[in-house]
Amino acid sequence: NHDKPFYLYLPLTLPHANNEGKQQGMEVPSDAPYSDKPWPQQEKNKAAMIARLDDTVGQVMALLKELKVDQNTLVIFASDNGPHSEGGSKAAFFHSSGPLRGIKRDMYEGGIRVPFIARWPGHVKAGATTDFVTAFWDFLPTAADVAGATDKVPANIDGQSILPTLLGKEQKPHEYLYFEFHERGFDQALRMGDWKVVRHGTKKPVELYNLKDDLGETRNVAADHGDLVKRAGELFTSARVDSPDFPIDERPRKKAAPASDQ
Numbered sequence: 001n002h003d004k005p006f007y008l009y010l011p012l013t014l015p016h017a018n019n020e021g022k023q024q025g026m027e028v029p030s031d032a033p034y035s036d037k038p039w040p041q042q043e044k045n046k047a048a049m050i051a052r053l054d055d056t057v058g059q060v061m062a063l064l065k066e067l068k069v070d071q072n073t074l075v076i077f078a079s080d081n082g083p084h085s086e087g088g089s090k091a092a093f094f095h096s097s098g099p100l101r102g103i104k105r106d107m108y109e110g111g112i113r114v115p116f117i118a119r120w121p122g123h124v125k126a127g128a129t130t131d132f133v134t135a136f137w138d139f140l141p142t143a144a145d146v147a148g149a150t151d152k153v154p155a156n157i158d159g160q161s162i163l164p165t166l167l168g169k170e171q172k173p174h175e176y177l178y179f180e181f182h183e184r185g186f187d188q189a190l191r192m193g194d195w196k197v198v199r200h201g202t203k204k205p206v207e208l209y210n211l212k213d214d215l216g217e218t219r220n221v222a223a224d225h226g227d228l229v230k231r232a233g234e235l236f237t238s239a240r241v242d243s244p245d246f247p248i249d250e251r252p253r254k255k256a257a258p259a260s261d262q
Contacts, residue, residue: 002067015053017084025086028045034051043090057077072121074120079115091103099215130165134174137157140157173193176191176235182246185249186249187199195210196209207222208220208225208229
């Protein structure tokens with residue numbers, strides 16, 4: 001379809017663990033090019049997966065260039081969640097969360113803040129960065145905006161087009177971003193500007209962090225900001241939609257991975 005407008009969604013699964021394999025679950029055909037590294041086997045396997053991912057993305061980019069459409073194609077690369085400690089590998093080994101707290105399945109930044117890279121020659125400035133806060137639900141309206149099909153976007157969705165940001169223009173930020181996760185009980189999180197709010201169950205106290213001064217979410221300042229805690233409590237109720245598939249579960253939470261694994 002390179003001779004007409006096209007859209008490709010390529011959901012790569014690497015790196016990932018085969019959880020049935022337990023501590024040997026980072027299965028790969030070969031650990032090259034890291035076979036001679038003095039690392040635990042599962043870490044060599046994880047690194048090989050990431051190298052394979054890089055190579056695959058490179059093949060896509062090379063094909064776009066071969067077809068002479070690389071200069072007018074918007075390419076977006078992102079992850080779905082933070083790094084994992086599964087299959088015998090540990091996120092701490094490569095310091096995969098960087099300065100962030102937590103890993104996959106956590107509502108802290110290490111679990112939900114992920115890379116987002118966009119390439120669009122002549123539109124997205126090469127090497128530019130932005131602190132604009134976005135989330136995956138912004139993708140649909142953004143793609144529709146790029147395609148000139150904003151009239152096709154459903155009404156009353158949470159997402160907004162970030163095309164202005166991609167083009168280096170100013171735009172109004174989200175009032176807040178809302179997250180919830182059910183695999184270990186019922187966890188909620190909010191991002192409101194520089195503020196990050198986390199709650200583990202509706203009966204648990206709210207945690208509040210100022211990401212501008214405390215990116216690692218180490219200092220809970222909820223006691224000093226009652227107004228923000230009250231607003232967060234209201235949003236934790238109003239921002240979600242009840243679903244029989246994802247009921248609020250107030251049973252004791254399953255324990256997260258030890259800090260030594262993160």
